[in-house]
Amino acid sequence: MLKELLEISCKQATFLASKREAGKTSIFENVKLKLHNTICDSCRLFDKQTTLISKNAKHIHNHKHVAMRPERKQAIKDMIMK
């Protein structure tokens, strides 16, 4: 009975992990998630790896140097200068 109440699947656990990151989980959900992750290595890894992704995404810079087409650049210049 208690087991049924507390047990969640890996799909639910990874779903709840995203909600928890935003502080949108209930205390009960947090307990269920914590219990699941204590016994599930895969979901614990998922948590760790996706946290790495979400924390660093804003630091993406475009490493390739992609310039705007010169004619488009000139057109924008002309629009402001005229």
Added chain:
Amino acid sequence: MTIERTLEPYKWVDKYLDELYHYTLTRVTDSGFAEDIVQETFLSAWRAKDTYKAEASEKSWLYAICKNKIIDHFRINSSNMIKPSSAEEDIYFDEADHWRDKATPKEWGVYDRHPIETKEFYTILELCIKKLKDIQQSVFVMKYMEEQEAESICKVLDITPSNYWVIIHRCKLHLRSCLEKNWINM
């Protein structure tokens, strides 16, 4: 003491176009859209130049306008986007909602190697983001790159909160798996 700040529109394109274009292109996949957004940024700035308050530097003022244009782009595009439907999660989970063998996360072993300093991490993450579906990409960029609140993202893209969480979950499943395939196994 106040710092005298004035705008120099005739220098804008030379000074800021390249970096604003880069900034936009990491958030919007299509280069045509990115060009339009940058053009709109300069035009709006030009029209609004008399309202410039000198509270922000010229550069951060232009960035603020550009960020708004990017969000506008997502808003306008959201009507053409396919809302989440079929169970994409099935690629990763079996009938009992447990990890499929092939999709189970593997140990990356990179946490101590400061992966955030490696160029490959960002290059591949960027490619993985661009492989997401439109709606997923919009949500991911707005949430994790533009750091918008969930409520405002739902509003802009006209999606329900429960759709939002499904999309975030799918973004994470796809991106994690894509990085593992292309970065870790490089």
